[in-house]
Amino acid sequence: MLGPNSRETRLWHGQVRMADVKSSEVVIVRGQGAYVWDERGHRMLDVPAGLWYCNIGHGRREMASAISAQVEQLEAYSTFQQYANRPALDLAERLVASAPLGPGAKVFFGNGGSDAVEIACKLARRYWAALGSPSKRTIIARDRSYHGLHGFGTSIGGLDANREGYGELIPDVIRVETNSWAALEDAVRSVGADAIATFICEPIIGAGGIIHPPEGYLENVERICRDNDILFIVDEVITGFGRTGEMFACDRYGLQPDFMLFAKAVTSGYIPLGGAIIAERVAEPFWADGSTHVFRHGLTYAGHPTACAAALMNLDIISREGLVDRARELESVLASALEPLGDHPRVLEVRTGVGLLGGVQLVDAHDAPYVCEWCCDHGILARLVGDGDTIQISPPLIITEAEIHEIAQVIADAVEQVDVQHHASAPATTS
Numbered sequence: 066m067l068g069p070n071s072r073e074t075r076l077w078h079g080q081v082r083m084a085d086v087k088s089s090e091v092v093i094v095r096g097q098g099a100y101v102w103d104e105r106g107h108r109m110l111d112v113p114a115g116l117w118y119c120n121i122g123h124g125r126r127e128m129a130s131a132i133s134a135q136v137e138q139l140e141a142y143s144t145f146q147q148y149a150n151r152p153a154l155d156l157a158e159r160l161v162a163s164a165p166l167g168p169g170a171k172v173f174f175g176n177g178g179s180d181a182v183e184i185a186c187k188l189a190r191r192y193w194a195a196l197g198s199p200s201k202r203t204i205i206a207r208d209r210s211y212h213g214l215h216g217f218g219t220s221i222g223g224l225d226a227n228r229e230g231y232g233e234l235i236p237d238v239i240r241v242e243t244n245s246w247a248a249l250e251d252a253v254r255s256v257g258a259d260a261i262a263t264f265i266c267e268p269i270i271g272a273g274g275i276i277h278p279p280e281g282y283l284e285n286v287e288r289i290c291r292d293n294d295i296l297f298i299v300d301e302v303i304t305g306f307g308r309t310g311e312m313f314a315c316d317r318y319g320l321q322p323d324f325m326l327f328a329k330a331v332t333s334g335y336i337p338l339g340g341a342i343i344a345e346r347v348a349e350p351f352w353a354d355g356s357t358h359v360f361r362h363g364l365t366y367a368g369h370p371t372a373c374a375a376a377l378m379n380l381d382i383i384s385r386e387g388l389v390d391r392a393r394e395l396e397s398v399l400a401s402a403l404e405p406l407g408d409h410p411r412v413l414e415v416r417t418g419v420g421l422l423g424g425v426q427l428v429d430a431h432d433a434p435y436v437c438e439w440c441c442d443h444g445i446l447a448r449l450v451g452d453g454d455t456i457q458i459s460p461p462l463i464i465t466e467a468e469i470h471e472i473a474q475v476i477a478d479a480v481e482q483v484d485v486q487h488h489a490s491a492p493a494t495t496s
Contacts, residue, residue, distance in 0.1 A: 096123025099461045109446035117303045118329035122461040128335045135374035144368035153368035169345030174367040177339040178302035178328035179213025184341045185324045186217040189263040189296045195350040195358045202237045205264045209273030246285035258293035265298040268314035274451030275424030283318045298324040306330035310393030310420035338372040388462040392420045402473035423458035430454035439479035
C-alpha cells in the first residue's frame with residue numbers, strides 16, 4: 066500500500082522525520098464508523114481513533130448538522146473581556162456537572178490538549194503568586210509522560226526526544242520515576258513543598274507507551290499533594306469521555322484533582338477543542354468579589370461557538386448510545402483478544418485492563434515499523450507510541466467485538482510474518 070508519491074509534499078508533518086515521509090504520504094480521504102479510506106480506496110480499521118480522539122466514530126451526520134447549524138447562526142466570536150456565546154456557556158456548565166471537581170469549578174477553554182497544559186501550568190504558578198507565595202513555582206511531572214508540545218508541555222514532559230535541540234525552555238521543572246509515589250514524596254522532601262506549585266500526571270500514560278498505574282499509585286500521589294499543599298493536575302486529554310470505561314479516569318480511580326485537562330474526545334475530533342476544568346479553590350482568588358487579580362492568558366478561539374456546539378452534540382451521542390458503558394463492557398473483550406500475543410517471543414508485553422485502551426510492546430523496536438506496515442496493508446491502521454516499539458490500541462468506542470478480534474488477529478499475523486522474515490534472513494549454521 067505504501068509507495069512513492071508522484072512528487073514531494075509541501076506539507077510539514079508533525080513528530081516525524083520528513084526525509085522519510087516527504088514522498089510517501091498516506092492520504093486519508095474518508096471516514097465512516099470505525100473505518101477510514103485512503104485516496105487509493107484502501108479501507109482500514111482506525112485502531113488509534115485518529116490521535117486517540119474519535120470516540121463516536123467517523124462520518125456522524127448529527128455532528129455535521131450541529132456544526133452547520135451553528136455556523137449559520139454564529140460561526141465564531143471571541144470570549145475575551147465580557148463577551149460570551151451560548152454554546153460555550155452551556156458546554157462549561159455541562160463539563161462541570163460531569164467532572165469530579167465540584168459544582169463551583171470553572172472552565173477555561175483552549176484549542177486542544179497542549180493549550181490545556183499551558184493553561185494549567187501558568188495558572189498554577191499564578192495562583193500561588195496571587196496568594197502571596199510566588200516561590201511556589203516548581204512543576205513536577207513523570208518520566209515517560211506526554212503533555213503536549215507547547216512551551217510548558219515540552220519542558221515538563223518525560224520524553225526527552227521532544228526537547229532535543231531547544232535548550233532550556235521553561236525552568237523550575239523536575240521529573241520523577243513514572244509509577245513510584247515514593248519518588249514523588251522524596252522529591253517534595255528534597256525540593257521543599259514551599260517551592261512546589263503543582264504535580265501533573267496522566268492517569269494512564271499514553272504516548273509514553275500506554276503504561277497503567279499500579280494499584281494505589283494515583284491515590285497516594287493525590288494524598289502527597291494534599292498533605293503538602295501542592296496543586297494536583299490530572300491530564301485527561303487521552304483518557305476522558307469514556308475511554309477508560311468511566312466518563313473520566315478520575316471517576317475510575319476516585320480522584321478529585323485541582324485541575325482536570327480535556328481535549329480530543331470532547332468533540333471526537335470533529336473540531337479542535339480543549340481546556341481545563343479548574344476547582345473552585347484555585348479560581349477563588351480571581352473570582353472573589355472585589356478581587357484585583359487577573360489571569361492574563363487567553364486564545365483567540367477559546368470558547369469557539371462552533372467547536373462548543375460540536376462538543377455538546379458529541380456528548381449527547383456518547384450519552385444516548387451508552388458509549389461509556391460500552392467501553393467498560395468491551396474492556397475484557399480487548400484484554401482476552403490481545404492476551405495470546407504476550408506469548409510470542411517477539412512481543413515483550415501486552416498492556417490492557419482499563420477500558421478500550423491498550424498497547425502491544427515489541428521486543429525489538431526495529432520490527433515495529435514493519436509490523437505496522439503489514440497491518441495497514443491488511444486493513445488495520447496501526448500507530449506506534451513509547452520508544453517506537455508499542456502499538457497503540459484505542460479504537461472508537463463504537464467498535465464491535467468482531468472488529469476487536471480482527472485487530473488482534475492481524476497484529477498476530479504481522480508479528481508472525483516478521484518472525485518468519487527474520488528466520489529466513491538468518492545465516493545458515495553448520496554442525
